[in-house]
Amino acid sequence: MKNTEISKNQPRKIQKVGVIGGGQLAWMMADAAKKLGVDLIIQTPHKDDPAVSIAKDIILAEIDDGKATTKLANSCDVITFENEFINIYELSSLVKNNVIFRPSLSVLKPLLDKYEQLCYLQNLGLPVPNFWEWGKEIESLSFPLVLKARRHGYDGQGTFIVKDIESLKSQGNSEFLIQEFIPFEREVAVIAARGVTGEVKVYPLVETQQENQVCRRVFVLDENLELVKEIEAIAQTLLNSLEVVGVFGIEMFITKDKKVLINEIAPRTHNSGHYTLDASETSQFEQHLRAVCGLPLGSTALKTRGAVMVNLLGYEFGENYYLTKRQKLETIPNSSVWWYGKTESRPGRKLGHVTVLLDGENFETMRREGEAIANQIENIWYS
Structure with a gap:
């Protein structure tokens, strides 16, 4: 992939957008891509994934397959993401070769792990619920609590409301974070x-x-x-x-x-x-x-x-x-x-x-x- 970052003096039209992920979010880009005159090239693991039907080209591979993303990079001007189930370390080597990700990997890095995400938001001074990393202090916490998978949770998967210490210990481990239960309006x-x-x-x-x-x-x-x-x-x-x-x-x-x-x-x-x-x-x-x-x-x-x-x-x-x-x-x-x-x-x-x-x-x-x-x-x- 050539370096297509837009300069102030001579912008270059992006015509081919690589998308990592082939679910419905990529599928719903189809009308917009047609309107803007953009071709979508999709990296997705299954030939029956929704976005396969609308893509200009398909690379059948797992989302976190770095070698497949290298192939994707050679076929497009810029790469974006339909989901966050990527291996950011595998992709880092591509940045050194002037592959452009939007959003960039530096943007995604503090957000992919939900515990690190909350830490980042807290450090910005933005309001978040109280939260804890898995550890010894769980014995002193008040219930109910929310247990969340730090990575790869979506659509309710990896999120649990726990009401006592026994449930917390049986369901949780270091791959989870603990968040305050908010009785929201x-x-x-x-x-x-x-x-x-x-x-x-x-x-x-x-x-x-x-x-x-x-x-x-x-x-x-x-x-x-x-x-x-x-x-x-x-x-x-x-x-x-x-x-x-x-x-x-x-x-x-x-x-x-x-x-x-x-x-x-x-x-x-x-x-x-x-x-x-x-x-x-x-x-x-x-x-x-x-x-x-x-x-x-x-x-x-x-x-x-x-x-x-x-x-x-x-x-x-x-x-x-x-x-x-x-x-x-x-x-x-x-x-x-x-x-x-x-x-x-x-x-x-x-x-x-x-x-x-x-x-x-x-x-x-x-x-x-x-x-x-x-x-x-x-x-x-x-x-």
């Missing part, structure tokens, strides 16, 4: 992007609703929440401190006494931003590619007053495309059904999502409408 998230020039754009704050540590619903509502400016400042501080190029998802708690605490950082596009495909001037996927390609960032404004997004989660083991249910969901007014094309269903697996645009007169009206539509979607899907 609301869970919220924000998508933020930063370009190569340092320009930062923050999307509207959303409320997320989880079940078994998996996101079920996302509400985008025209709410004048007092904490929005504080949350936007958190996003600005984080992205600027790291010198991010790309899109990040930031998950947060709002406590009962109206304090904001960061739960986790996702150094990539994020489930809480899927609504942007239908409800925003610029989707999070287009925004990410714009940042990666050195293009100006797009508008984060909503095209509608609000929206609700509901994940279609697997609830059984087997192979099923759920065509009849998807057809029923498509009859809901102002709905868009996104089906990821996965061939296998299992409980909790994200198979698709539905976004419905809202246009209520005020926050309370849209909230009621959004809850009713979310219930309607789930009644169809889980019946």
Whole structure:
């Protein structure tokens, strides 16, 4: 790969973007790539992964296969990430050969281990729950607590709520961190992007609703929440401190006494931003590619007053495309059904999502409408 870092005097158009990871997040980059005239080259382990169908070229290999990423680098102008299950040390040698990663490996390094991530956020002065590394002091902790895998946890996997010392000892070890249990009032998230020039754009704050540590619903509502400016400042501080190029998802708690605490950082596009495909001037996927390609960032404004997004989660083991249910969901007014094309269903697996645009007169009206539509979607899907 030639060095394609954009200079102030002579920017070079990036035409081929390598993506490590071939799941639905890479798949949802397809429309944006076509719009921007960019080819996507995907490194992914399975020929039936969602992004295989939209890629210009495929390198079939595990995500952390450094040799495969070397091959990927020789086929594209810049490399980005669909997930964080990479071997950062394997990739470090490629940087010495002028391979460009966006976000850079130096950005990812303090974030991939969730304990190190919390340490980094704390050192920046950003608000986080109390947390502990696995060690002798566990005997003195108060319960309940949250036990989290330091690496490779996602969609609720690797996260447990423990209520006593016996459960903590039986489930935990040095591969886990311990986090204070927050009896929050609301869970919220924000998508933020930063370009190569340092320009930062923050999307509207959303409320997320989880079940078994998996996101079920996302509400985008025209709410004048007092904490929005504080949350936007958190996003600005984080992205600027790291010198991010790309899109990040930031998950947060709002406590009962109206304090904001960061739960986790996702150094990539994020489930809480899927609504942007239908409800925003610029989707999070287009925004990410714009940042990666050195293009100006797009508008984060909503095209509608609000929206609700509901994940279609697997609830059984087997192979099923759920065509009849998807057809029923498509009859809901102002709905868009996104089906990821996965061939296998299992409980909790994200198979698709539905976004419905809202246009209520005020926050309370849209909230009621959004809850009713979310219930309607789930009644169809889980019946």
